Amino acid sequence: MTSTSPLSDQLVTVFGGSGFIGNYVVQALLARGARVRVASRDPQAGWALKPLANLGQLQFAYCDITREDSLAASLYEADYVVNLVGDFTGDLDMLMGEAPGNMARIAKANGAKHFVHLSAIGADANSPTAYAKAKALGEGRVLDAFPNATILRPSIVFGEDDSFINMFAGLIENVFVLPVFGGDAKLQIAYVDDVAEAVATALEDPAAHGGHTYELGGPEQLTMLEINERIAAAQGRDRRFWPVSDSSSKLFARIPFTPMSMDQYRLLKAGSVVGEDARGFADLGITPRPLGLFLDKWMMRYRQFGRFGLSNERAKERAQRT
Template structure:
């Protein structure tokens, strides 16, 4: 019988790519999510019955244990960018990761992949980074042979990085940035999934891997690249961190006063703290090359999904070609 992998958060941005890869590799895939009815699309990644979503609450032992029954491997892809409702940073990044690792170890599961962040640091002033660091510590404690993947900012068709800034250009002539001089090393989502696949199949040593693409650039530089790609001119303004903190406070209060009905998807105070630090692969760290993966440059992928933000949309390339014909 084919091996079975349970992917917690397997319908999310990164998780769905891992699910697709594992299905293509012949594995059975169980996608453990809070809302399985919204994850039915994962069934198309394999033959009938090969990939199935299942209800799971990462905050509950019984739910997590049930989702990993009979599994040969588990992957934890659950992560949040904002405290909302009962899904707090500590509950998800720390306690949730600990719960999966502890129960997987007790169940005798052979392999575990934990998706963390390149910013993970137990001493960070950012709650996101601090709880990511605590989650890594717990995983190492309960599942010492786990493979921990630390990606920089992840890009791809469904990303909330290039897409977010590009969407802002449709209603604003100014793009305000906080941390515009902070450096990033964008990594392609399918390269992260490929790293998880290598780890799950046992084709690489376990341990910690920091994942970044071939280019390092500032946040401002990446936004300017995006503007050039979508053929729009906008004023990019790099705001001081104190201004970002004031803005983040306002958006956080709006979420709190609305009882979470208006979630802060713009900028939080914690994100401002995170933006004060570079988000790049550490010198000497193991990375994609150590897993036999050639990193994909964002210039090779981003145009395939950013075209929809161009003023002429899908017709931009046709118009450009027509101009060249007239000149000839």
């Protein structure tokens, strides 16, 4: 535990703290000695964090972010606030626009020292996608209420337990020929621990980071096709990938109950890379880590026979011969 951190013994409310990114953000805050209140519509989803906290260091609270009384209860006596809430379904303008603004307003009125808001690369009030428009609305509402807040815009976030790399890994494990939507889309995917470190770093120093927006991308730009190829190689599997045309992708995205909505396809097609003049990880003193640093280890469970099978290089050689 880092007792010299300004967050030590301070109460930090983390909205969405029981989710994928929230799990790592909470760990980064606990390591700095903060007292953390996880505010979520499903607090039980974060209970695996309990063994990582000292006695009295971690608290869970049910919160409906669309209700101001629920927000106020979760923000009671909070010294710092982090908002990680994001979704592709429901009332996006409320969940990612108005609700964050209400959080920031209540936090400011309560005397919170700093507010960190997680947005996304591509947030744009003029975007054709409801997601990007809602993210832009949230940024505006937060800064209106808490002008010194820090806005973090990550690219797609990956990690060992994510729903991005693992979704493709499961498909590659079981399917010999895979369609790739938006195959040439460039993504600067960011490692979840690095994003969590960015949140904690920004929270620690409002004087340096308050009022600024940071775009968080990994150290390399990869296309969707390259990501799939790397996953297959790490599994030691010989797979064929079929880049799907733009017209066919749009048709697929419009079909009800498919795993990709039209909004998601438009976001994918637009790519997710850090702007040339944007502040980024380096301005927070963080060196982002690449996917390749972890992929071979993470794909072990997807290889034939796992740790008891061939190495990924030998497995791929054998697959190519058969």
